[in-house]
Amino acid sequence: MTQRPLTTIGFDADDTLWQNEQFYRLTEQQFIDLLSDHADSDRVSARLLEAEERNLRHYGFGIKGFTLSMIETAIEITEGEVPATVIAEILDIGRDLLAHPVETLPHVRQTLEALSGNYLLVLITKGDLFDQERKLAQSGLGDLFDAVEIVSDKNASTYRRIFSKVGDGPERAMMIGNSLKSDIVPALAAGSYGVFVPHELTWSYEHVEEPTEAPRFRKIGHLGELPGVIEGLS
Secondary structure (H helix, E strand, O other): OOOOOOOEEEEOOEOOOEOOHHHHHHHHHHHHHHOOOOOOHHHHHHHHHHHHHHHHHHHOOOHHHHHHHHHHHHHHHOOOOOOHHHHHHHHHHHHHHHOOOOOEOOOHHHHHHHHEOOEEEEEEEEOOHHHHHHHHHHHOOHHHOOEEEEEOOOOHHHHHHHHHHHOOOHHHEEEEEOOHHHHHHHHHHHOOEEEEOOOOOOOHHHOOOOOOOOOOEEEOOOHHHHHHHHHOOO
16 A cells, blocks of 8 residues: 655644734834834834844744834834833834734635645644734634644754654655745755745745755645645655
8 A cells, every 4th residue: 555645734824824924014114103213214124123033042933022122122223212102102012913813814724624634734833822822713723733833943853843743754744834944944854845835925034045956845826726736746
């Protein structure tokens, strides 16, 4: 009996299953407006990105770390003279970011329903635990997954561990996501298939070159194309 090439499929969450980055962009614009008397928009954005990257090892990924990075940036740009009222407004827009409704992307539910039962489906997402749990609950997609893994970071060892625990190992697994850096490249390094689903908005920190020479790399325009890719593996 021929062994199936694929038994387990991992899905990223933010900007793969539902909208995320667009809300960060709106919040960043509000932050830029708050500091418009102190610096131009390019400088504020650049300093904020520096703070975010610097703070990842302290706060991890997610809204809480983003909010703290906005506060730190405001202090730096105003040379310590940022008014308490501005800090309060930053905290308010950070809380607003946590309250955005979940907007699932096209073809998500149909694709998950088509694959559920035939494959082990696992949600693999990084970020704040409470926020990711909230979004999964509001999405109504939770029952379609056999496992949920909320991790602090995504690397090859992360995928080896999860796919060995949930399924039959990374070699018989596939990872789907919009981030080449977090979802695709490390999954390929673990020995899995990696299917890149580009999103029109992706955080600049997540940009790397497409691994087009990797034999297990695939790229699709939307999740509705995924079943066809999977069928092509047989």
